[in-house]
Amino acid sequence: MDRHLVLTSNDITYYDLSGDTLFIVHVENPLSKITYDHPILSIKYPFAYGDSISVPFSGYGVYCGDHPFREQGMSMVMADAAGSIVLGEDTIQNVLRVYTRMSYSVCMDIDSAALDSARLKQIIEERYDWYARGYRYPLFTTVTSTSYDDAAPIGTTRSAWGMPPDSQRFQADSCNEDIRRKDSIAIAEKAKANDDIIHYTVSQNGNQITVNYSLDGSADVSALVSDVMGVVYRQCRQNNDKGDGYSLCIDCNGLRRGKYILYVNVNGKVYNEKITVL
Structure with a gap:
């Protein structure tokens, strides 16, 4: 099992690579920390267009330092689109869009003595990641999260970020450099004519x-x-x-x-x- 962490915005996310599947095992930020006893599915390798997988998850955490809470739900991941992305004069080949839908409940102020009095909220989070061969991180990510109280929507947050191809090319990564050469437009056009x-x-x-x-x-x-x-x-x-x-x-x-x-x-x-x- 290989563990590593990734920093995005104010969040620190810890991952475990178990066999061929990447899981989220811990998330923390200035307001909360949560550890997942049943970790969140992030992605499975290899993952191709049309593939999908669903895994339940659950975890316990602390909000504002002393308010316990629990999350429990289902994570579904699907590769729902494939193609190319045109960025100015640059065309990125072999792009895969991965759609993730997390549907889960949040119990606030929950501990072993307060199960019956917990307030239950529902959250649906939809995320799109655009991955490309030869690039370690997604080119773009968009996230929409909607909270519900007794099935009535009470708020939606949206965020988006990206790591441009030029920035990722600066990273010393011989494996991805070789993949990018093979995915060049000239080679792709020649292969297209042949096969x-x-x-x-x-x-x-x-x-x-x-x-x-x-x-x-x-x-x-x-x-x-x-x-x-x-x-x-x-x-x-x-x-x-x-x-x-x-x-x-x-x-x-x-x-x-x-x-x-x-x-x-x-x-x-x-x-x-x-x-x-x-």
Whole structure:
């Protein structure tokens, strides 16, 4: 088991790498400290587009130095999008977006003598991390946390931060440097020309998007529509043998007008096209 800590804002987070899974075991900040007897799932290695995992967690802590509290709930992690990110003149290849949803209850002033009188609050926290091959830390992270009292929302906090690719390239990391060279645009374009097994066109009739394609071999083909921030609104999936005349249809009626991105995933290889919802 490998333990390390990460500092973000005013929080200090301690992690344990147990086998192929990374867990959060302790979090502290100026107001509170909590240790998890059943740690929070952070991510599992390897993690690919379409993978998901859920694990329950619980922990005991102290708030404002002398107020005990308990957290208990479920953490669900899903790799829900894959593609590229364009940053100015820089294009980052092989980007994976990981969505984490934590749903849990908080019991304040809870100890062995006060179980029945504890005040119970619910919290739903949604987090998106954009990971890229060759970069140790997420390029971007966004977190939205909403608190509920007796099922009624009482407050929402939002935060976002990032570690730009240029900053991460300064780190002495020979393994990631080698991966970034292999993921260069020139090499990626050459590989794309050599190993494409799909030949497709995209047509649009109103807000009906159709991907017509043929395959040089059997493949698991999926398509999804997201906005420029990576939020997925529509998706579909099917498995086909080698052949012609295949199609995937996505109904985008009901979406807000504007620019979106259509991602086509073929056996893990991702293509993207810009579309406009009318």
